[in-house]
Amino acid sequence: MTYRVPAPAANRPRTMHVRRRPRPTPAWWRDAVGVLCWVSVLVVVALWVSGRGLQTVADGPAGLLTSLGRLSGLIAANLLLVQVFLMARVPMIERSYGQDELTRRHRLVGFWSFNLLLAHIALILAGYTLRDHRNLLRETWSVVTTYGGMLLAVAASLALALVVLTSVKAARKTLRYESWHLLHLYAYVGVGLSVPHEIWTGADFTTSRVARLYWWSSYGVALGATLLYRIALPVWRTLRHGLTVREVIREAPGVVTVLLGGRKLHRMPVRAGQYFVFRFLDGPGWSRGNPYSLSASPAPDRLRVTAKAAGDGSSRLARLRPGTRVAVEGPYGRLTAESQVTDRVAMFACGIGITPLRALLEDRPGAEVLVYRARSLADVVFREELEQLSRRYGVALHYLLGPRLRGRESWLPEGARSWSDEDAVRRLVPGIARYDVYVCGPDRWMDAMCAALRATGLPPNQLHQERFSW
Incomplete structure (x- = not known):
């Protein structure tokens, strides 16, 4: 396929702004979601108490172990449902927390749920062993083969164990995003297979209306x-807006921009700085979605995404042909102007992390400073566009070029070794505490960047970041 060389920014079509912006997210939504999650746990404990959970604890060692096993199993099941609900893309939840924070909470809740599941298995088997005066292996075999739904429960436990093992940081490093995402779908299998066991043998199901x-x-x-927000809503938006690939543009080494056309995009509740999960319907592998941030402010008939080749999904962008249909899920993310609390904005980007900030810069001309960290001038993505926007809106634009600084975790290049991380922030953005600061880039760089910003005394509610790690 032949690619055209991008025209200078001045000759590119000027991006039109979305005519209708989404409504602001009510602040109380976040608190309501947290309260509901905790209330669900308290309800489960109350149901255990009403089901003679405390009385059974006093029935000797076997009763104590069995009752605690019931409680741990009930809480584990409840947390598993909370985990599913957190990642169901419910707008109230997603807009309140953002997908990066939801992913962290989802992982934390998942590990707690799995640990309580292991405790449930161990305590129940130990309690039954004492009650029936058998050895552990014979009791385990008896429970698995004679209790209703237990074979399905074993399969559910194995499916959940697979999900947990592949969620450990060391395992994630060895997996492609596409493989990890596919394996993670086994969580839904685990939830479904656990239901018969709870219905047929769970004391709470069998004794309490x-x-x-x-x-x-x-x-x-x-x-x-899950059905509404993970399946029905994306299908409806895909059919309604009819997105297709218009053009593919090489921006920098390994970086590709895809222009997408569609209809009625002014009806889509999207803001600059957000991202979508895209599925390009161009052949094998179309079902695997990949998240890409908008790299320009959304227009009524056009969206633009830019990505660096880092996996199968992003590498295939360069091979897309005009006219390819696109399935879309989203928009997601909270790296938007909605979270701004001051009238000044500073942005720090590294590498391909410039994409959402580039969109924000166009959408929010009140920005005053943009600091862009890249390895070389050739690796600066959107250089001409950024310089044009800088001149148009009076934004101070700083390129920090060079290889990574060695010997310490830093957001600075090797050439800035004489600066401390926080002093560099203060020099580039004097009075940083009076700014809202938006940060986007690789995880390690963001860790160092955010640490430097905190060291300058920047209030936490003025630091805005979004991570796309999985």
Whole structure:
């Protein structure tokens, strides 16, 4: 396929602004979501108490272990549903927390759920062993082969174990994003396979009408949210807006921009700085979605994304042909002007992390400083556009070029070794504490950047970041 060389920024079509912006996110949504999660745990504990959980604790060692096993299993199941609900892309939740924070909370809740599941298995088997006066292996075999739904529960536990093992940081480093995402779908398998065991043998299901109402309602809400927001809404938006590839442009070494055309995009509730999960319907592998930030302010008939080749999904962008249809899920993310609390904005970008900040710069001409860290001038993405926007809006534009500084974790290049990280921030953005600061780049660079910003005394609510790690 032949690629055209991008025209100078002055000759490119000027991006039109979206005519209708999404409504601001109510501040109380975040608190409401947190309260509901904790209330669900308290309800589960209350149901355990009403089901003679405390009385059974006093029935000797076997009763103590069995009752605690019931409690740990109930909380584990509840946290598993909370985990599913957090990642169901519910707008109220996603807009309140942002996907990067939701991913961290999802992982934390998932590990707690799995650890409680292991405790449930161990405590129940130990309690049954004492009650039936058998050895552990015989009791385990008896439980698995004679209790209703236990074989499915074993399969559910194995599926969840696979998800947990591949969520460990060391494992994630060895997996491609596409492989990790596919394996993570086994969490839904685990949830589904665990239901028969709870219905057929769970004391709360078999003895308490109130508990049955709670659990069936919880499963129904989780399933409904997943079907509505993970499947129905993306399908509806894909069909309504009819996105297709218009053009593919090489921006820098290994960096590709894709221009997407569509209809009624002014009806899409998207802001500059957000991202979508895109599926390009160009052949094998189309079902695997990849998240890409908008690299320009959204227009009524056009979106633009830019990515660096870092995996199968992003590498295939360079091979896309005009006319390729696109399935879309989103928009997501909170790296937007909505979170701004002051009237001044400074931006720090590294590498391909410039993409959402480039869109924000165009959408928010009130920005005053942009600091862009890159290895060389040839690696600066959108150089002509950034310089044009800098002149148009009076933004101070700084390029920090060179290889990574060795010997310490820093956001600075080797040539700035004489500066400390926080002093460099103060020199580039005097009075940094009076600014809202937007940061985007690789994880290690962002860690160093955010540490430097905190060291300058920047208030936490003025630091805005979004990470796309998985």
